[in-house]
Amino acid sequence: MIPPIVMDLIKIKKLIISLSIFLAIVLAGLIGPIVYPVNPVVMTGPIEQPPSSKYPLGTDRWGRDVLAQLLHGIRNSLSIGLTAAAISLAIGVTIGVVSGFKGGITENSLMLLTDVVYALPSILLMMLIAAYLEERNPFLVSIVIGVTSWPWVARAVRSQILSLKTREFIDMSRMAGLGDLRIMFEDLLPNMASYIFMAFVLLMSGAMIAEAGLSMIGLGVTRGISLGIILYWAQLLEAVRRALWWWFIPPGVCLVALATSLLLLSTALDEYFSPRLRGE
Amino acid sequence: MVYKYPARLTRSYGIEKTVLVILVWGLILEAITLLYFYTSAQTWRFEYQYTLLLFAMTLIATMILIAKIAKRIHRPIGIDS
Amino acid sequence: MNPFVKFLSRRAGFLVLTFITFIFIIFLLPRAIPGNPLSTLLSQLFQRAQQNPELIKAVYRQLMEEFGIGKPLHVQFFEFISRTFTGDLGTSISAYPRKVADLVFSYLPWTLGLLIPATLTSWIIGNLLGALAAYKRKTIVDNALLPVFLTLSQTPYYWLAMILLFIFAVVFKVFPIGGAYTTGRIPALTLEFALDFLHHYTLPFLSITLSAMGGWAIGMRVMAIYELRADYVSYADSLGLPDSKILRYVFRNSMLPQITGLALNFGSILGGSLITEVVFSYPGTGFLIFTSLSRLDYPMIQGTFVLLISTLLLANFIVDIAYALIDPRIKTGYTGG
Numbered sequence: 301m302i303p304p305i306v307m308d309l310i311k312i313k314k315l316i317i318s319l320s321i322f323l324a325i326v327l328a329g330l331i332g333p334i335v336y337p338v339n340p341v342v343m344t345g346p347i348e349q350p351p352s353s354k355y356p357l358g359t360d361r362w363g364r365d366v367l368a369q370l371l372h373g374i375r376n377s378l379s380i381g382l383t384a385a386a387i388s389l390a391i392g393v394t395i396g397v398v399s400g401f402k403g404g405i406t407e408n409s410l411m412l413l414t415d416v417v418y419a420l421p422s423i424l425l426m427m428l429i430a431a432y433l434e435e436r437n438p439f440l441v442s443i444v445i446g447v448t449s450w451p452w453v454a455r456a457v458r459s460q461i462l463s464l465k466t467r468e469f470i471d472m473s474r475m476a477g478l479g480d481l482r483i484m485f486e487d488l489l490p491n492m493a494s495y496i497f498m499a500f501v502l503l504m505s506g507a508m509i510a511e512a513g514l515s516m517i518g519l520g521v522t523r524g525i526s527l528g529i530i531l532y533w534a535q536l537l538e539a540v541r542r543a544l545w546w547w548f549i550p551p552g553v554c555l556v557a558l559a560t561s562l563l564l565l566s567t568a569l570d571e572y573f574s575p576r577l578r579g580e
Numbered sequence: 581m582v583y584k585y586p587a588r589l590t591r592s593y594g595i596e597k598t599v600l601v602i603l604v605w606g607l608i609l610e611a612i613t614l615l616y617f618y619t620s621a622q623t624w625r626f627e628y629q630y631t632l633l634l635f636a637m638t639l640i641a642t643m644i645l646i647a648k649i650a651k652r653i654h655r656p657i658g659i660d661s
Numbered sequence: 662m663n664p665f666v667k668f669l670s671r672r673a674g675f676l677v678l679t680f681i682t683f684i685f686i687i688f689l690l691p692r693a694i695p696g697n698p699l700s701t702l703l704s705q706l707f708q709r710a711q712q713n714p715e716l717i718k719a720v721y722r723q724l725m726e727e728f729g730i731g732k733p734l735h736v737q738f739f740e741f742i743s744r745t746f747t748g749d750l751g752t753s754i755s756a757y758p759r760k761v762a763d764l765v766f767s768y769l770p771w772t773l774g775l776l777i778p779a780t781l782t783s784w785i786i787g788n789l790l791g792a793l794a795a796y797k798r799k800t801i802v803d804n805a806l807l808p809v810f811l812t813l814s815q816t817p818y819y820w821l822a823m824i825l826l827f828i829f830a831v832v833f834k835v836f837p838i839g840g841a842y843t844t845g846r847i848p849a850l851t852l853e854f855a856l857d858f859l860h861h862y863t864l865p866f867l868s869i870t871l872s873a874m875g876g877w878a879i880g881m882r883v884m885a886i887y888e889l890r891a892d893y894v895s896y897a898d899s900l901g902l903p904d905s906k907i908l909r910y911v912f913r914n915s916m917l918p919q920i921t922g923l924a925l926n927f928g929s930i931l932g933g934s935l936i937t938e939v940v941f942s943y944p945g946t947g948f949l950i951f952t953s954l955s956r957l958d959y960p961m962i963q964g965t966f967v968l969l970i971s972t973l974l975l976a977n978f979i980v981d982i983a984y985a986l987i988d989p990r991i992k993t994g995y996t997g998g
Contacts, residue, residue, distance in 0.1 A: 412678075419679045419974060423932030425686075428966050431954055432690045456919060499919075506923060509817060516819055516936050518954050531820065535940055540826050541838055548827075552820035559815040563920065595880045597980065598925050599784050604983075605927075605976035606777045609769060612972070616766045626848035631770045638777055650987045 315572070318564035325558055329374030338368035340525050351546050358546040361537045369530050370550050376526040377555070380442050380511045385503035387446025388453060393496060395450070396457025401465065411458070418451035423513060430519040438521050445510045453499050460492055498566045505562035512555055527551045596649055603642045610635040668985055676978040683970055687963060688741055692734075723752050724960070750964030753953075761964035764949065771841055772945030775862070776934045779869035786870075787877025794878065795885030807882070813875025814924040818933030822868035822940040829864060836864050839942035865941045869934050876924035883921055927973070 338344070343363040351358045357366035399410035425448045433440060473482075508527075514520045515528025516535065534540070534548040610631050617628040744751070750761040790810070794803045829836045842848060842857050923929075935947025942948065946965060953961035 415675070416679050416682055419675075419977060420683060420970065421926075421928030421931060421973060423928040424966060424970055427932075427950070427954075428687070428962070429690065431962055432959075452919065452923065502920065502923060505815070509815070509929075512817060513819075513932055513936060516817075517939065517951055531823075535819075535823070540823050540831060540940075543827070543831050545827060548820075548823050552817070552823065555820070556812060556816050560812045563811060563815055566920065595877070595884070595921065595925060597984075598927060598930075599780060600983070601927060601973075601976050601980050602780050602930065603777065604979050605973055606773050608972045608976055608979075609773060609968075612968075613766045613769055616762065620763075625767075626850070627767055627770045629850050630774060630848075634770060634774055634777065638773075641777075641781055646983065646987070649984075 315565065315568040318561040318568060321557055322561040322565060325374060325554060325561075326378060328371060329378050332371030333368070333375065336368060336371060338365045340364060340368040340372045348542065348544055350544075357550055358544070360533065360544070360547050361539070361542075366530075366547055366550065369525055370527075370554065372525045373527045373530050373551060374554055374558075376438060376521070376524060377508050377511060377528065377558075380438050380445070380521075380526065381504045381508035383439065383442035384445035384449070384507035384511070385500055387442060388450040388503045388507070389496065389500050391446070392450035392453025392499070393457050395454040397461055399454070400458035400461025407458075410454070414451045414454045417448070418455075420448075422448040423510065426510060426514060427517065427519055430514055436520065436522045438524065441511060441514065441521055442507075445507050445514075449503060449506060449510070453503065456499065457492065457495070460495055464491055494569070498569050501562050501566040501569070505559045505566075508555065509559055527555045596645065600642070600645055600649070603638055603645060606638045607635070607642060610638060665985060669982060672978055672981050672985075676974055679974050680971060683974070684742065684745075684967075687967060688738055691959060691963075692737075745967060750967065751960035753958055753961045761961050764961065765946070765965055765968060768944055768946050768949045771943060772934065772938065772947060775865055775869065775938070775943065775945060776931070779866050779934070780873060780930065782866075783870040783873035784877050787874040788881040790874070791878035791881025791883075792885045795882045806878075810875045810878040810882070813872060814879055816872050816875070817936075818868055818872040819936040819940050821872050822865065822937045825864050825868055826940065837861050839940075841944050861943075865937055865943050868937050868940075872933060873925075873930055876921065880921035880925055931969075 341364060344365060345355060345359045345363045347359060347361055347363045349355055349359045355365055355367065357370060360366055360369070395410050395414060399407040399414075426444050429444050429448075430436060430441070433444075511520060511526060512528030512531065515526055515532045518532065520526060520529050520532065528551075530551040531548060534544070534551075539545075539547045613631045614628065614635060617623055617625060617631070622628060750765065753759050753761050753764055790806065794806045794810070797803050826838070830838050837843070837860060839861075841861050842854065843861075846854065846857065848854060848858075935945075935950060937943075938945040938947035939951045946969070950962065950965055952958075953965070
């Protein structure tokens with residue numbers, strides 16, 4: 301049987317819309333390359349062709365199929381975003397939970413660490429680190445993004461923990477003699493599941509945009525395609541000046557759609573989980 | 581030496597803090613630029629005059645913003661009241 | 662001890678700590694990453710030595726000297742710190758023998774001239790529109806504006822730049838393709854130049870302003886909605902219902918402040934503007950970073966980032982102190998939390 305939460309969620313219009321947009325794009329990225337088996341990096345056709353029946357999104361300045369680039373790019377952007385978000389989530393949640401729960405010196409030193417990392421602007425830090433990396437594979441890029449984007453998660457999680465900490469069931473677990481780790485896992489985390497999920501959604505959105513930003517400035521994945529890299533080449537090869545709109549508009553649209561749908565998704569979830577904000 | 585995490589303060593300032601930081605950051609950079617051009621005797625440069633103009637603008641904007649924030653803090657209707 | 666002094670020294674300590682961490686990272690990066698980018702750069706230089714051996718040798722010597730390659734680590738570190746504080750940010754490799762500082766300060770005003778006015782404008786207009794949307798919550802105005810703002814806040818600055826450039830400079834040739842002024846002109850404080858300058862300034866300015874506006878608008882909308890509801894609640898339920906407390910609690914735990922905070926954080930605004938410059942070939946710091954990255958001009962990259970980030974840390978510190986001076990609560994030692 302479908303759990304009641306899903307039935308409730310389906311009723312929210314906003315959720316359905318944003319989720320469907322997002323999933324549509326994800327689907328395109330996942331099965332697109334299979335359904336449309338064109339190699340994005342091979343220069344197959346005539347250069348600078350506007351969309352036609354043979355090349356649904358035209359070709360770029362090197363004669364590469366733009367649609368193929370787009371599909372592969374979506375896939376890569378999504379995977380990098382996912383990985384980076386996972387890394388940030390892991391770091392942020394761990395630090396947040398431990399510091400909120402333990403308190404004392406642990407809390408203070410962890411929060412100090414968080415604040416220091418938070419003070420350094422993430423984009424610049426990413427650029428800096430990536431600049432010195434010779435070979436940037438997707439995983440490495442994810443790490444760079446993940447390692448610089450977690451502070452806000454840690455802060456937010458910590459404040460959640462602090463408010464949960466004072467509830468009764470924690471005291472009961474303590475009285476029952478449960479160790480710290482068990483309390484963290486069995487009592488605290490399940491209550492924060494919704495929050496963690498929303499944080500993940502936001503992280504992913506931010507990570508994809510960050511990856512695009514890095515790619516635009518030449519610091520993305522060194523070999524490969526992503527939405528940001530398509531834009532990078534478009535910019536470098538003067539797509540705008542040459543009016544090759546089919547080259548630079550679709551990747552941007554996809555990126556914006558992905559990020560916005562994720563954002564809408566998180567606001568919809570947020571309204572669901574905090575009903576008072578639904579706007580009476 | 582215990583590090584006290586100033587949580588509540590940051591929250592109740594709303595989002596004007598970001599703008600103020602950008603303005604102050606601009607001020608600092610403009611000041612350093614002016615200083616650099618001055619000490620390296622390059623005041624003939626257009627960039628110098630341009631920065632001078634920017635500095636004046638940024639300074640005025642900063643002062644206005646600070647005045648606005650001061651008024652708001654002394655008349656709290658925000659989260660913490 | 663006077664609580665204000667306590668606060669001041671705490672913030673100062675934090676500044677120093679962050680600064681040292683940052684310098685440490687900057688210092689370690691080129692030296693610790695496997696593959697040693699410095700040596701790659703040097704070997705690249707050797708390959709180019711055929712063209713102009715004297716020049717390359719000079720650059721090589723300069724690089725060795727500045728990065729202190731071959732000297733023990735702590736000596737390198739000390740030299741690095743002292744050099745930074747005396748304002749010597751090194752010598753550029755790709756534009757040898759020009760100094761990094763010279764180049765950076767020539768490019769910086771253009772960025773600031775774009776960033777500051779754009780931020781101010783987007784903030785003012787964004788706030789107005791956000792408040793408007795909040796007041797007209799259930800109406801068409803809000804329903805139409807909100808998705809627009811949300812989308813705008815997530816639109817990368819540089820992509821919006823491409824769109825604007827395409828529409829207004831290629832399709833309708835109203836604005837120039839790029840650059841800060843018509844090539845060949847000498848910048849000067851004349852009306853003629855000012856007009857040309859503004860002509861080139863408009864599109865980059867618009868890209869940054871529009872994208873940032875989305876963020877400010879939703880931020881303001883959230884705040885305004887909160888205040889509105891708080892007012893309503895306390896007015897309608899003057900019998901002391903705990904509604905407002907719950908509202909505050911719920912608000913604090915919701916994602917909304919988080920979302921707006923993310924869209925508006927300094928890093929993304931700065932990063933976005935820097936990359937936008939690249940799209941317009943606007944001669945600002947972003948453009949500088951872009952070209953030095955493609956040429957692996959490490960001294961330039963390092964110098965630029967050191968300048969930008971350390972001043973940012975300083976700005977944060979000053980703003981904290983400023984707030985402390987204005988806000989009487991801090992003076993009396995209230996730390997909350």
